[in-house]
Amino acid sequence: MTQACGLDFGTSNSTVGWLRPGAPHSAAGALLPLEEGKPTLPSVVFFNADDDRVCYGREALAEYLEGYEGRLMRSLKSLLGTSLIDGQTEVAGRALPFRSLLAQFIGELKRRAEGQAGRGFEQAVFGRPVFFVDDDPEADKLAEQTLLEVARSVGFREVSFQYEPIAAAFDYEAGIEREELVLIADIGGGTSDFSLVRLGPERAGRTDRREDILANGGVHIGGTDFDKYLSLASVMPLLGYGSNLLSGAAIPSSYYFNLATWHTINQAYTRRSQAQLADLARDAAEPDKIARLRNLIEDRAGHWLAIQVEAAKIGLSAQPQVLIELDRLSPPGELEVTRAGFEAAIGQLVDSVGATVGALFAQAQVKPEAVDTIFFTGGSSGVSLLRERIGAMAPGARRVEGDLFGSIGAGLALDAQRKFG
Incomplete structure (x- = not known):
């Protein structure tokens, strides 16, 4: 019986895998149920006041x-590699270090996995x-070290790391019958990761x-970036994004960027932010929009709004347009968003992802036509424009x-x- 587990602490969802005797080497066979019989635990914490x-x-x-009154925290993984990780936030009038927040969630993953497995994992x-961080090796190293320290603090005595796309490659390899050159495309909540790997039954048993x-x-x-840019392009203009003061100066965009970004939504709720908005409201060229923004913030409905936008993004993977119900805005209403509008909003992001895949081929000195298979995983790989862009780079x-x-x-x-054996 395997003594160790595999833990995927994700930006949006997390899982824990453990191989038991006779269990198939697949997601269905390896993943432990963590909530309501499901293998995923959304990476969300709510402090119910x-x-x-x-x-x-x-x-x-x-x-x-x-x-319920309280504090919702999501996209916890996005803290790694940022200056926020050494900071703290206020929960129920008490200071909560962000490192402790990560430890609480990862400790909960460990506790639930051990309960399902009927054994401890060290x-x-x-x-x-x-x-973790683009173009900053020191910050990237620090992010991994932080995650290591958090893992040890909740009881993992020995910890190893594996690139997420390589882990996905191992899962795919368990089900193939011949050797393939595979482009692993892992599009998650916070990062887009790629690996070019030679996989096959004879290679699977190698240690190195x-x-x-x-x-x-x-x-x-x-x-979460796709959510952010869909929100900025569609919903935030209703709250005054892109509007001006009577002087002609632009309303500061920071309020909208905070509300559109999962791990910074709570920054919009601070007393300082609300006081600044009260001052801006007096000089706004479109005061009704700023009033709507202030009502949303006073109701602490930023996370609710982000959830509506995320649902719209998911819906646009299957439909050309969807309606966002905005019943908590004042006045309430609905907004139609289209796939074409969404794709226009995320075009630059998709270009950056495409450039990353192009650099991968150059780094490997592999021609795209040599790739046998593109293996898509990660919840955000369902975004149509992104999937088509990656697929077009290895058309054969x-x-x-x-x-996913x-x-x-x-x-x-x-x-x-x-x-670990």
Whole structure:
């Protein structure tokens, strides 16, 4: 029986994988159920002030949306590699260091996994993006060190790391019958990560896979960025984004960027921010929009709004247009958003991701036509424009969709078995 687990601490969702005797080497066989029988636990924490308790995942989102007083925190992984990680926030009148917040969530993942497995885990392989931070090796190293310290603080005695796209490659490899050159495209909530890997049944048993990994690359662009730019292009103009003061000066964009970015939404709720908005409202050229913004902030409905935008983004993967119900705005209403408008909003982001894939081929000295398969994983790989851009860069490759939320966790479980036994 494998002694270690594989832990995928994701920006949007997290999983824990563990290989048991006789279990299939797949996401369905490896992932432990963490909430309501499901293998994913949304990376969300809600500090419920009414009941003075902490809840996680779907339960956290449900209690927040039901209107309980408290503090919702999401996209916790985005703190790694930023200056915020050494800071703190206020919860129920008490200071909470962000490191402690990460420890609470990862500790909860460990507790739930151990409860399902019926045993403790002291060893783990953690997934990590190719780059926590773009173009800053020192900050990237510090982010991994921070995650290591947090993991040890909750009881993981031995911790190893694996690139998330390589973990997904291991999961895909468990089900193929011949050797392939595979482009792994892992589009997650916070990063887009890629690996070019030679995979096959004969290679799978090797302990040292370094010569099979031709190149790794990544960029700090993911699903939360797509949410942000969809929000800025569609919803935030209703709240005054892009409008002016009577003097002709622009309303500062920082309020809107904070509200459109998951891990900074709470910054819009500060007393200082609200006081500044009160001053701006007196001189706004479109005061009704600023009033709507102030009402949203006073109701602490920023996370609710972000959830509506995220749902619209997901809907646009399957439909050409969707309606966003804005019933908590004042006055309430609805807004139609289109796939064409969404794609225009994220065009520059997709260009950056495409450039990252192009650099990967150059780094590996591999021609795109040599790629046999593109393996898509990660919840944000469903964004149509992004998938088509990546697919067009290796047009002869077949496209395979893995378990969008489970391939990495299953691959990490395989890696944990190989590293720790």
